[in-house]
Amino acid sequence: MLKRTxxxxxxxxxxxxxxxxxxxxxxxxxxxxxxxxxxxxxxxGLFDVSHMGxxxxxxxxxxxxxxxxxxxxxxxxxxxxxxxxTVLNERGGIKDDLIVGRLGEEEFFIVPNAxxxxxxxxxxxAHEIPQVEIVEETQLxxxxxxxxxLSQEILQKLVPFDCNQLxxxxxxxxxxxxxxVIVSRTGYTGEDGFEIFSPWEKTPAVWEAxxxxxxxxxxxxxxxxxxxxxxxxxxxxxxxxxxxEDTNPLEAGLGWVVKLxxxxxxxxxxxxxxxxxxxxxxxxxxxxxxxxxxxxHYKVLKEGEEVGLVTSGAYSPxxxxxxxxxxxxxxxxxxxxxxxxxxxxxLFRAQVVETPFWKNGTVGKxxxxxx
Amino acid sequence: MSAVPKELKYTKEHEWALIQGNRAKVGITDFAQSHLxxxxxxxxxxxxxxxxxxxxxxxxxxxxxxxxxxxPLSGKVVEINNELSKAPxxxxxxxxxxxxxxxxxxxxxxxxGELLAPPDYExxxxxxx
Numbered sequence: 001m002l003k004r005t006x007x008x009x010x011x012x013x014x015x016x017x018x019x020x021x022x023x024x025x026x027x028x029x030x031x032x033x034x035x036x037x038x039x040x041x042x043x044x045g046l047f048d049v050s051h052m053g054x055x056x057x058x059x060x061x062x063x064x065x066x067x068x069x070x071x072x073x074x075x076x077x078x079x080x081x082x083x084x085x086t087v088l089n090e091r092g093g094i095k096d097d098l099i100v101g102r103l104g105e106e107e108f109f110i111v112p113n114a115x116x117x118x119x120x121x122x123x124x125x126a127h128e129i130p131q132v133e134i135v136e137e138t139q140l141x142x143x144x145x146x147x148x149x150l151s152q153e154i155l156q157k158l159v160p161f162d163c164n165q166l167x168x169x170x171x172x173x174x175x176x177x178x179x180x181v182i183v184s185r186t187g188y189t190g191e192d193g194f195e196i197f198s199p200w201e202k203t204p205a206v207w208e209a210x211x212x213x214x215x216x217x218x219x220x221x222x223x224x225x226x227x228x229x230x231x232x233x234x235x236x237x238x239x240x241x242x243x244x245e246d247t248n249p250l251e252a253g254l255g256w257v258v259k260l261x262x263x264x265x266x267x268x269x270x271x272x273x274x275x276x277x278x279x280x281x282x283x284x285x286x287x288x289x290x291x292x293x294x295x296x297h298y299k300v301l302k303e304g305e306e307v308g309l310v311t312s313g314a315y316s317p318x319x320x321x322x323x324x325x326x327x328x329x330x331x332x333x334x335x336x337x338x339x340x341x342x343x344x345x346x347l348f349r350a351q352v353v354e355t356p357f358w359k360n361g362t363v364g365k366x367x368x369x370x371x
Numbered sequence: 372m373s374a375v376p377k378e379l380k381y382t383k384e385h386e387w388a389l390i391q392g393n394r395a396k397v398g399i400t401d402f403a404q405s406h407l408x409x410x411x412x413x414x415x416x417x418x419x420x421x422x423x424x425x426x427x428x429x430x431x432x433x434x435x436x437x438x439x440x441x442x443p444l445s446g447k448v449v450e451i452n453n454e455l456s457k458a459p460x461x462x463x464x465x466x467x468x469x470x471x472x473x474x475x476x477x478x479x480x481x482x483x484g485e486l487l488a489p490p491d492y493e494x495x496x497x498x499x500x
Contacts, residue, residue, distance in 0.1 A: 028435070029408060029435075032408055032409055033408055033409055033434040033435060034409040034434060225408070225434060225435050229434060291412055291456060292412055292414070292432070293411060293412050293432040293437065295436075295437060314434065315411040315412070315432065315434050317409075317434065322412075343414075344414070344430065
């Protein structure tokens with residue numbers, strides 16, 4: 001039985017096409033993936049991401065606990081700040097990528113992926129230490145992502161605080177139409193935006209309030225289809241595709257959220273070894289040089305020899321060409337490297353490119369001091 | 372409601388065929404294009420390719436996924452719609468007109484009886500939603 005978010009009825013009323021995703025029944029599109037994608041790049045879009053997990057970790061030793069369970073340096077988080085991070089297994093493989101937010105000195109709000117939420121909660125519980133409380137809150141919180149260059153304009157009319165005082169990768173508690181919310185200035189699209197957590201049953205009221213404020217744009221309801229193409233244009237990894245328990249953050253290009261100097265954490269010893277020995281493969285972005293659409297699991301070749309595998313691929317609505325991510329042997333990771341992608345029984349010319357693919361995202365303009 | 376023109380024959384896999392003599396012009400139905408969403412690439416077969424009824428004739432790529440288009444009839448590909456390489460979105464905007472994909476030279480005319488007439492395809496569609 002698939003789980004439904006608090007916005008399920010609203011999706012049906014909006015004519016969404018619903019699909020199963022990570023155990024949830026989710027909207028994949030409303031009007032169309034390309035339209036929704038471009039609305040987020042140009043104006044603003046609204047996503048139901050209530051399937052995402054929430055875990056609260058608090059107590060006098062919460063910081064120490066998270067330092068050991070995650071790879072980024074949690075001690076650098078001030079209250080009200082958040083960071084992107086990964087959780088590794090003992091082999092250095094990525095159990096999940098997630099956001100860790102600091103709500104108080106001894107209180108953290110963690111957002112794992114929907115498919116991994118239960119696994120991460122169980123993993124945290126298995127490593128629990130005294131003076132730390134770990135609370136699974138996935139079904140307490142609905143989550144709505146407001147994304148796009150006009151997001152602040154819309155949200156500002158609904159919250160009592162000045163949005164300019166909430167920089168990128170910061171979060172705070174607030175209210176929307178009397179509903180208590182956590183507002184986080186983060187997203188998965190490359191545009192400015194907010195992720196708004198609200199009590200499960202009050203989430204429809206928050207959605208309606210945002211849609212009402214954005215009516216004149218209009219604010220476009222967006223599904224998982226656009227969420228995927230938007231994130232891929234930014235090279236944001238998707239757990240289960242680009243990263244998983246058998247890939248490490250260094251080969252995935254996530255070394256920037258691995259702080260080897262901060263002290264011990266699960267997977268650290270393996271990563272030190274990987275680093276000393278050198279990487280064998282690297283996740284790179286590539287674009288097709290001819291018409292076609294790369295998809296996950298397609299083979300990457302170099303002059304006929306197999307040198308890698310595509311982990312994500314799509315038609316890029318912004319760039320109007322096929323783009324993708326692939327693990328390739330390290331000698332082929334340089335931008336400009338010519339490769340071939342096997343699509344069915346044909347080889348398509350491709351080349352490694354600098355990422356993100358989409359370089360004009362408004363997120364670059366609001367990016368403050370990240371930790 | 373999906374459009375189902377009267378002059379065409381259909382398959383349960385949502386292809387249409389316009390049969391004229393020993394030739395059949397082939398495309399995908401309004402229902403199919405609407406379900407696939409934005410079509411961004413049509414991987415057309417080479418001229419001369421021979422296919423049996425029900426085999427993969429070509430592949431249509433939408434933003435979301437790659438979908439096989441099956442041969443509604445056994446035949447040989449004698450024309451392809453090269454316009455689609457420049458404007459694959461014509462499959463969305465005009466699935467029965469400019470969005471046509473190939474013309475087959477029919478090998479086995481008896482198979483035509485296995486295609487669905489418009490009312491039958493319409494009733495089949497009504498069972499899907």
